[in-house]
Amino acid sequence: MKYQNSGTTKYFFAILIGLFVLGCTNTRQIRQGDSLEVAFEKAKAFYDRGRYTDATRAFETVLSIGRGTEIAQESQYLLAMSYFNNRDYLVAASEFQRYATNFPRSERRIDAEFQEAISYYKLSPRYKLDQTDTFRAIELMQLFIGRYPGTTQAEEAAGLIDEMRDKLARKEYESGQMYLRIRQYEAAAIYFGMVLDMYPETTWAEASLALQIEAYVLFADNSVPERQAERYQMAIDSYQTYIQLFPRGDNRGKVEDLADTARNGIEAARQTVSN
DSSP states (O other): OOOOOHHHHHHHHHHHHHHHHHHHHHHHSOOTTOOHHHHHHHHHHHHHTTOHHHHHHHHHHHHHHOTTSHHHHHHHHHHHHHHHHTTOHHHHHHHHHHHHHHOTTOTTHHHHHHHHHHHHHHHOOOTTSOOHHHHHHHHHHHHHHHHSTTSHHHHHHHHHHHHHHHHHHHHHHHHHHHHHHTTOHHHHHHHHHHHHHHOTTSTTHHHHHHHHHHHHHHHHHTSOHHHHHHHHHHHHHHHHHHHHHOTTOTTHHHHHHHHHHHHHHHHHHHHHHHO
């Protein structure tokens, strides 16, 4: 009788396959006794295959045994790129900065400084959240443009700065809208004014100035008679600024009506006070 046990056979082959894969994996890992060149090639192989977590560990090992060598210079850059590709942007930024500091004469220094700025750009969150990383990204990109004007990276950085400033403007704009909804009109006017003062080139500036005029009119409407005239005048002053900056603005009709309301309010307030 022929004896067969399919379960045992499958288990046996599973063990063989596991040992084979483990053996292959072990040969890819950096081992004690590997030369610096071999260790680097193993780290680079992880990077090329997109295994960035393994690559970061491998390049860290290469750097620990090969500092001061040309291989260390290449490893430092690829270590930073591994963290970046693994979306660990804060650590990536630190490693790019270390590369630029340790290898100031490298041809890749420009790329490293740009990638440091890009790392913070990647960390920049949606407009509702804390914008510390956004400010840092803008700062680094402005420094980069100052150091390397005319480069393709500088042109890209300028575009990204505009994008981030638009997001910062929106944050102030939405704050103004929130204060307008809860009838805190003076605070609303202040936030709308911040958009114009800090981000005048953004897409939010025109609408913010129009809403500042509205906020000042509402602020005056809800003030005691003795303070109404000066607060309506704030609306008129903002209106004059609007006419100068946005003579063909989308909200031109609206601000004209608000300005008329403010002028009438000034006259009415003065009559009330004089009586």
